[in-house]
Structure formats: C-alpha cells, structure tokens
Amino acid sequence: MFRASSLSSQIHTRKFLLANLSRNILQSNLHRDNKNSEVIPIRTNYTSSTNSQISNLEKCTLAVSSALTAFCDPGRGDMIATLGETTGSIFINRMRDHMLRDKTGRRILQERPRIHSSTIDIPYLSSLPLGTFGKEYTNFLDGQNVTPDTRVKVQYIYDDELAYVMQRYRECHDFFHALTKLPANVEGELALKWFELAQTGMPMTLLSSIFGPLKLSSKERERLFKKYVPWALQCGSQCKFLLNVYYEEHWNKNIDEMRNELGIYLVD
Amino acid sequence: MISRNQLKRLHSTIVKPYIYNKGLRSLCSTSIKFHRAQYDTKQEPETHFGFKNVPESMKENLVGQVFENVATKYDVMNDAMSLGVHRLWKDHFIRTMAPGPGTKLLDVAGGTGDIAMGFLNYCKEIHGDASAQVTLLDINPKMLEVGKKRFAKSSYNHTSQATFEIGNAENLSSIPSNSFDVYTIAFGIRNCTHIDRVLREAYRTLKPGGRFMCLEFGKVQNPLISSIYNFYSFQIIPVIGQIIAADRDSYQYLVESIRRFPSQEQFAEMIKDAGFTIVGDGWEDLTFGIVALHSGFKL
Numbered sequence: 016m017f018r019a020s021s022l023s024s025q026i027h028t029r030k031f032l033l034a035n036l037s038r039n040i041l042q043s044n045l046h047r048d049n050k051n052s053e054v055i056p057i058r059t060n061y062t063s064s065t066n067s068q069i070s071n072l073e074k075c076t077l078a079v080s081s082a083l084t085a086f087c088d089p090g091r092g093d094m095i096a097t098l099g100e101t102t103g104s105i106f107i108n109r110m111r112d113h114m115l116r117d118k119t120g121r122r123i124l125q126e127r128p129r130i131h132s133s134t135i136d137i138p139y140l141s142s143l144p145l146g147t148f149g150k151e152y153t154n155f156l157d158g159q160n161v162t163p164d165t166r167v168k169v170q171y172i173y174d175d176e177l178a179y180v181m182q183r184y185r186e187c188h189d190f191f192h193a194l195t196k197l198p199a200n201v202e203g204e205l206a207l208k209w210f211e212l213a214q215t216g217m218p219m220t221l222l223s224s225i226f227g228p229l230k231l232s233s234k235e236r237e238r239l240f241k242k243y244v245p246w247a248l249q250c251g252s253q254c255k256f257l258l259n260v261y262y263e264e265h266w267n268k269n270i271d272e273m274r275n276e277l278g279i280y281l282v283d
Numbered sequence: 284m285i286s287r288n289q290l291k292r293l294h295s296t297i298v299k300p301y302i303y304n305k306g307l308r309s310l311c312s313t314s315i316k317f318h319r320a321q322y323d324t325k326q327e328p329e330t331h332f333g334f335k336n337v338p339e340s341m342k343e344n345l346v347g348q349v350f351e352n353v354a355t356k357y358d359v360m361n362d363a364m365s366l367g368v369h370r371l372w373k374d375h376f377i378r379t380m381a382p383g384p385g386t387k388l389l390d391v392a393g394g395t396g397d398i399a400m401g402f403l404n405y406c407k408e409i410h411g412d413a414s415a416q417v418t419l420l421d422i423n424p425k426m427l428e429v430g431k432k433r434f435a436k437s438s439y440n441h442t443s444q445a446t447f448e449i450g451n452a453e454n455l456s457s458i459p460s461n462s463f464d465v466y467t468i469a470f471g472i473r474n475c476t477h478i479d480r481v482l483r484e485a486y487r488t489l490k491p492g493g494r495f496m497c498l499e500f501g502k503v504q505n506p507l508i509s510s511i512y513n514f515y516s517f518q519i520i521p522v523i524g525q526i527i528a529a530d531r532d533s534y535q536y537l538v539e540s541i542r543r544f545p546s547q548e549q550f551a552e553m554i555k556d557a558g559f560t561i562v563g564d565g566w567e568d569l570t571f572g573i574v575a576l577h578s579g580f581k582l
Contacts, residue, residue, distance in 0.1 A: 066532065069521075076522050084526050093529045170531065 061127045063178035064170050074101045074171070086226050089201070093167045099219035100171040100181060106217045107172065111180045113256050120259040127179050128263055130163050130186035137162075140266055148273055149266030152193040159199040163189060183258060184215070190262050194274060195250075196281050201227075202235055206243035206282070213251025246282045254278035330476055333539030342476045343451075347423055349533045350394070350474075354425035356528040357395050363523050364534075369397075372574050373469065376498050377401045379567070379576060380465060384412035389463040389488060391452045391481075392471020393419035396430035396445075398498075400437065402467075403444055413442065418463075420450045453480040458488045465489075469498040473544040482557035489581045495559055499550070500541040501568065501575035508571045516541070547575045554579045 069077070078101040085094040114120030128134065137156070140149035156162065166185045172178040188207075195210065197203035205227045212220040228236050255277045265273060274280070327338040332345050353360065361369050382388065382402060390399045399417040406415035421427045427447055434445050450457055452468065452475055466485045475481050485495050503509040516538040524534030545553065551565035559579025567576045 066535070070518060073518050073522055076518070077525060080522060080526050091529075094526070097525060 060129060061175070061179045061182065063173050063175045064168075066170070068173055069171060077101050077171070082222055082226075085223075086230075089227070089230060092165070095219065095223065096167040096169075096185065097171065098222065099217060100169060102218040102222075103172075103181065106215060107177050107180055110184065110215055110258060111177060114180065114258055117256070117259040119261050120256075123183065123259070123261055124176060124179070128261075129182075130166075130262075132162055132164050135163065135263065143266060146269055146271070147266065148193065148262075148268050148270045151270050152190065152266075155189060155193045155199075161189070161199075180258070187258060187262065190260075191257060194257075194270070194277070194279055201231060202239055202243070205231075205239060206247050209244050209247035210251040213248045214254075214257060243282060250279060331540075331543045333536040333543070339476055343422075346474045349536055350423045351425045352530050353528055353533050354395075354423070354429050357426065357429065358397075360524065360528055360534070363527055364520050368570065372498060372569055372576075373397050373401055375569065376467075376469065376496065376576060377405050379578070380405075380467070380494070380496055382406060382415065382465060384410045385414045386416075386464045387462070388415070388417040388465045388467060389420065389458065390417055391420050391450075391455075391466065391468045391485075392422070392474070393417075393469075394421050394423070394426035394430060394471070396433050398467055398469050399430070399445060400433070400439075403439055413444065416444055416446075418446050418448060418458075420448045420452070420455070420458075422449065422451050424449055452484065453477050455484045455488055458484075460487045461490045463488055463490060463493060465494050465496065467496045467498075470500070472497055472499055473540050478545075478550075478553060479557065482553060482559075486558045486581055491581055493581045495554065495577075495579040495581065497550075497554075497577040499575060499577065500544065501550075501566075501572050502546045503572040505571050508573075512571075512573060547572070547577070550575075550577060 078098060081094040081097040081101070085091055085098060088094075111124070114124055137153060141153040141157070143149040143153075163186065166182075166188075169178045169181045169185075172181055191197075191207055191210065192199060192203070195207065197207050205224065208220050208223045208227065211217070212224050228239055231239065257277070260277065327340065329336045330339045330342050331337075332342050337345065350357075365372075376398065380402070382405060384406065386402075386406065388399070388402050390396075390402070393399050396419055399419045402417055403415060406412040419427070419430055421430070427449060431447055434440055434447075439445055448457060452471065466489050468481070468485070472478060472481055482495075489495060503512050520538055521531045521535050524537075525531040528534070544550075547564075547566045547568070551561060554565060554577060555561055557579075558581070560582045561579045565577060565579065567578075568574075569576060
C-alpha cells in the first residue's frame with residue numbers, strides 16, 4: 016500500500032510537490048501572528064446554514080412578513096431575528112469590518128467563541144462576588160428567568176464569518192443588558208434597540224425602534240423618548256463598539272470599571 | 284489507502300517499464316485488497332429525503348423529527364398553505380369512500396385526525412350511525428397526541444368509536460389480517476421509506492372486498508398551473524412555514540418530498556402490484572392534479 020502511494024507520487028511528482036509547497040506556505044501564514052507555535056483552533060465550531068440560498072423574492076417576502084408578525088406579536092423573538100438576517104446584509108458587513116479593525120475583534124472572529132450554557136459556566140459566574148461583570152450577568156439572567164440558550168441560530172446568512180458576526184451579536188444582547196443595567200421589559204428592550212441602532216445601524220433596530228413604541232402607552236412612550244432615547248443615542252454612538260469586547264475574559268472584572276473603560280454611562 | 288481516483292489515473296497513465304515492473308505486484312495486491320474491501324463494507328442503500336439523498340435507515344428518524352417539530356402547528360399550517368382547500372379535498376375523500384353504517388376504518392398516518400373525524404361525522408350525519416369505528420394509527424407520538432386532544436374536545440370523547448395506536452405503516456404487527464373494511468392513508472405515504480411494504484400491509488389488513496384509499500399530492504400536467512404551483516410551493520410555502528411555525532426547513536422538506544413522490548400513473552401501478560384491483564385509471568385528480576385520490580379494492 017505504501018509503495019503504491021509513493022508510485023502515484025512519483026508519477027504526479029510535480030503536482031504533489033506544488034501542493035505540498037503551497038500547503039507549507041499556508042501553514043506558515045497561520046502561525047505568523049503567534050509567537051509560540053500553538054496551533055490556532057480550527058473555526059469549525061461555527062458554520063453557517065448548509066441549506067440552499069433563498070431567492071431575493073423570498074427574502075423580501077420574509078422581511079416584510081416577519082416585520083408584520085413581530086409588530087403584531089412582540090413575543091416572537093425569532094421573527095425579529097429573521098428580520099435582522101434578511102435586511103442586514105450591508106450592515107453586518109460593516110460590523111464585521113469594524114471588528115476586523117480592532118485587535119480583540121480580530122481575535123473573536125478567529126476563535127469564534129459561542130455563548131451557550133455549555134460553553135460558559137453559569138454556576139461559577141453566580142458564585143463570583145457582587146459587582147463583578149459575571150455576577151451582574153447572572154443576576155440579570157436569574158431576574159428575567161432566561162438562559163443564554165434562547166437565541167435562534169442564524170439561518171439566512173450563508174457566509175460563515177458574517178453568520179458568526181450575526182450570531183455573536185445576538186448572543187451578546189444579554190451582556191448589553193448587564194452593562195447598561197436596562198431591565199428586560201418592553202421599555203428596556205426598546206431603549207436597548209435604540210442603543211444598538213446607534214452602535215450598528217441595522218435596519219432591524221431602526222424598524223423596532225420606530226414601530227415598537229407604538230405598542231406602549233402614551234406615558235411610557237413619553238418617558239422613553241424623553242429619558243431613554245437621548246441617552247441611548249448619545250451613549251451608543253460614543254462608547255466602544257461592543258462586539259469588540261471579549262466578554263468571556265472579563266467575568267472577574269468590576270463592572271463599573273468595565274463601564275468606564277468602554278465609555279458606557281448609566282441612564283439617570 | 285490508495286483512492287479509487289488515483290487508481291484510475293494510474294491505470295490510464297503510461298507507466299515507465301521499471302516502475303511498472305517494480306510496482307505491478309504491489310499494485311495488483313492493492314487493487315485486489317481494494318475490491319475486497321469494497322465488498323466487505325457494502326454501502327447502505329440510499330433513499331430520498333426531499334431533494335437530498337440519505338441512508339435508508341436515517342429517513343424514518345428525519346421524518347420523525349420533521350413531524351415532531353410541526354405537530355402543534357400542523358392544522359393551522361394546512362389551512363394557511365392550502366388556503367383552506369385541504370378541507371374540500373378531505374371532504375371529497377370521505378364522500379367518495381361513502382362508508383355505510385358499522386364500517387371499520389383503519390386510518391394510517393392519521394396524525395391529527397382529519398380523516399378519522401370526518402369519517403365519524405359522515406356516518407353520524409348521513410346514516411345516524413354510532414357503530415362506525417376508526418383506528419387512528421401514526422408512527423409519531425406527538426402527532427397522535429394532537430389527534431387525541433382533538434377527539435377529547437369533540438363529541439366522540441366518551442364513545443369508543445375512535446381508538447389510537449402508535450405503529451409503523453410498513454409493519455402493522457399489531458393489526459390482524461383481514462380485519463378492516465377501509466384502509467386510508469392521507470398525505471402520509473410519501474413520508475414512508477418503503478411504499479411497497481406499506482401497500483402490502485394495507486392489502487393484508489383489509490377484509491376481502493375491502494377498499495384501499497390514498498390521498499396524496501401528485502404531478503400537475505397543465506403547464507400554466509404547474510408553474511404557478513411550483514412558484515407557490517418553493518417561494519411562498521417555506522416563508523409561511525417560517526412565519527407561522529418558525530420552521531422553514533420542515534416545510535422545505537414537505538414541498539421537496541412532493542416532487543420526489545412517484546406520479547399518479549406510477550403509483551397506480553404500484554397499487555396494482557400489491558394485489559389491489561383498480562377501477563378505470565385508479566385515481567382521480569383533484570385541483571388540476573395537485574392532489575390525487577387513489578383507490579383500489581381487495582377482491
């Protein structure tokens with residue numbers, strides 16, 4: 016068997032050598048950034064959907080119908096997700112480019128960490144002292160009775176990296192809640208949507224921000240636009256791009272210190 | 284292990300004599316080993332799952348998952364996708380069956396119980412009969428649950444007219460032979476892996492003189508209707524699936540599986556091969572052939 020394979024390599028020497036050469040170059044490319052020769056983990060922990068791509072007509076229909084459904088039934092988080100995926104193409108590209116410009120962002124794109132109850136140790140986080148980022152996060156989760164597993168997987172974005180950016184954006188939503196200390200009721204979610212609008216510019220955030228308040232009472236709406244929206248737009252546009260933060264490395268950090276570093280101030 | 288492609292390339296290239304002499308013996312032994320290995324690890328037969336091809340043993344599980352996902356929204360989705368027309372099809376199905384009083388029906392892949400309920404209602408309304416019996420059989424426990432809940436809310440919940448069973452249409456081991464007057468399978472047979480086995484079991488469980496009836500999606504002949512139907516199937520139905528049931532993939536499977544099912548003529552042949560006697564063509568096209576009603580008698 017060994018002889019037969021060397022036989023084929025003798026016959027196809029040129030092709031074989033060339034393939035090996037390019038493979039070697041690729042290897043060295045991979046290791047260029049690392050001082051130690053640690054192999055970078057293969058990014059197979061996240062791949063985009065393997066279904067065939069949907070047509071543009073279907074995309075439009077899906078965008079419009081998911082927007083209407085989300086408006087009529089705000090509990091359908093998956094409809095907001097679909098709306099984001101079908102309308103977000105340019106903006107997700109911009110988000111990815113934003114991540115590529117930052118060192119931590121590049122590392123996140125390379126390693127593709129996922130936020131799931133199997134990848135983050137929630138019992139450990141709730142054991143951390145009060146005032147740390149990890150503890151605040153678990154307090155938020157317990158207060159709302161949610162887990163990080165409720166996020167829908169990206170379906171309609173077919174590029175691995177862009178799909179990962181969208182997935183990361185979805186999974187970091189709860190971190191935004193912890194950092195901005197906004198509650199998870201309708202008002203808080205809308206304020207956060209305005210914040211995300213300032214940060215990412217995605218049409219889904221714009222639509223939710225404009226049509227969402229129609230569901231509120233007039234008093235709540237007044238409070239939203241008087242207090243929360245100015246804060247959200249101001250804070251969102253001046254603070255660091257929040258997808259460039261490797262949250263999994265900051266569990267122990269004091270949350271006020273973290274807010275200072277990121278440029279987030281709380282609503283008064 | 285040398286790959287088959289490499290082996291082909293080797294045979295087709297012109298080999299220099301010394302390499303040929305050196306390598307020939309090992310080449311022969313490798314190829315023999317390769318062929319023997321090929322027979323040892325016989326590849327599992329594949330079947331279709333929508334437009335994909337999967338090993339046969341996997342299809343049942345995959346279909347099971349699909350129906351588990353859609354069970355709660357199945358009836359709503361049927362109304363939304365067919366714009367209510369599926370009720371007309373099923374109503375016509377029951378009227379064609381025209382069951383008499385005291386008929387025993389075996390409704391396979393009965394799921395949420397449309398046919399079973401329609402059958403009992405027909406007997407009650409047309410004949411004033413309360414002795415008709417239906418055994419609702421389905422392979423998926425979730426679909427059967429939905430069916431049971433529906434019957435619990437109906438006027439039949441305290442009668443013993445409807446019984447529920449979990450079973451595989453390809454192997455109805457719990458059903459004795461020659462025991463039912465009518466066997467129906469509505470929109471279920473295309474999800475079965477081995478259609479011929481289903482037909483054989485249908486033949487076995489029917490009494491002599493019994494009727495086999497099958498409602499299934501078919502091929503549309505009219506080109507204009509066909510293009511509209513294709514557009515609707517592939518562009519609109521998965522969107523409805525995503526919006527209402529939050530599950531696009533299951534409905535993508537549904538429309539693809541319709542395309543992979545044999546045509547009305549081919550299916551009528553299969554029914555004949557199972558031993559049934561068919562009348563005329565053996566099928567009736569409904570709505571331009573979108574749905575076909577197949578019928579056969581055990582004589």
